[in-house]
Amino acid sequence: MALIGKLVVCGVGLIGGSFALALRRAGMVDRVVGMGRSQASLARAVELGVIDEAATDWAVALDGADLVLLAAPVGQMDPIMAAMAPHLGADTVVTDAGSTKRDVIEALYRHLGGRLANVVPAHPIAGAEKSGVDAAFASLYEGKKVVVTPLPENAPAAIERVRAAWAACGAVIHQMSPAEHDRVFAAVSHLPHLLAFGLVHDLAGRANAEQLFSYAASGFRDFTRIAGSHPEMWRDICIANRQALLGELDQYLAELAYLRALLLAGDATRLEHLFDEARRARNAWAEQQTNIASE
């Protein structure tokens, strides 16, 4: 892959900042320009050496840009694309780091319809426990999965450029359709987040909430860790992927209805069988995760 002369990162937080740092470390990039909502945050990114300069408008930022990473929350993608569209050069490759793909792609079609050969959606499966540019680090993507979800309109060279950039960050590249991506992550990521937020919200609203929390222990702590995730980010993800998420939620509600029936009937045999199957599946998965990716 050719050197990236000018990289533009829109949304210089954990995800965008770590991408810039990783490409710098790999010697893949000459100059990094940051765009974002908060000038204070961009100034901090300059101070930390994550970006070389902050741009305040897209005309300047996109002038001569080789690669653009959109790493803002998915709910902001639509206005960002609308703003950048008039200034996007024919040779600039654009990718994104959105946790959902269908909605991002809808926005791409709305605003960047004339540039689709060079606009390649993707989703890095990497850490979100801390956020902001101060949390960014060059090795975030080492050994982590990045799912590239190309469009039919994509030029092979543009797909290859995006894959190569993520590979230079140390990531393992996977490829699937946007719809498949959204179904998979609704099941293994978005639904668990919704369930954890829901449980904590349910208990926090009780008259005896303080007593309940005082007896919560390590099982509760791990089960609810993801309820500490960023509300705006997860609002955007849940709304953007609500079609697939509703499908997953309904399947899970059917599972809970079955569990409820077993409890009502006092069916110890089937309950133990179900727990045993779950434990086997969970342990088999955990054993395979020798080098588990964080999300």
Next chain:
Amino acid sequence: MALIGKLVVCGVGLIGGSFALALRRAGMVDRVVGMGRSQASLARAVELGVIDEAATDWAVALDGADLVLLAAPVGQMDPIMAAMAPHLGADTVVTDAGSTKRDVIEALYRHLGGRLANVVPAHPIAGAEKSGVDAAFASLYEGKKVVVTPLPENAPAAIERVRAAWAACGAVIHQMSPAEHDRVFAAVSHLPHLLAFGLVHDLAGRANAEQLFSYAASGFRDFTRIAGSHPEMWRDICIANRQALLGELDQYLAELAYLRALLLAGDATRLEHLFDEARRARNAWAEQQTNIASE
């Protein structure tokens, strides 16, 4: 508290074994006798120095016993109490380590009705990730909560003896009614276990289960850790406490119905508000847990 001349532990696993080790370390006990289903496991307990000897019948085990801890899965409590009842001396104090209290107490009334002054139910809130006597260690209960749920029939001296034994293990003693205990733990422990078992079972049954698990990351790992718990133990807990658990499950189903309605309506504002409330409650709780007990 007086020295315990003879301690009988029925079910010498992580919980019972650690109780014996902790009391030995505190110099509180002269002799520990083990009872249990598996002679191999009792032999191992002798080998590890957790118990001094294994007994094969209750007449021998209970002869001259000062304190008995029943640390078997709650589903085995009924036959155990039936077997020990004819041999229980008037001065022997009995307690248990069951994760549910209503069912254990029902069994106490059925089988030990004449001895209730000296039978004091309790529940140590301590680790269950590994099980078996090899996992037992003397400091398991240090700083952990033990909930004592006395009966109206209990003699104050018997309650005090049980509290003092757990205190000698380093535990922090709490006291509540059995019904309150079962409601609290249905909410913060039993329900999360049921939900985690349910999610893994749901996904494991899909045609694309392998693909789904391959994209599961750290959020999923923590959320489902408790789905790796012991199926028999959790079957017993869920069945024993199914009245309170069904109440909790139904409250949670109402929460999920509300979340489902927000998703269907695309109500981003209320969804973010709910996520934000959950995150605040979860983070406030996590900050208080400077020295969190494991369950």
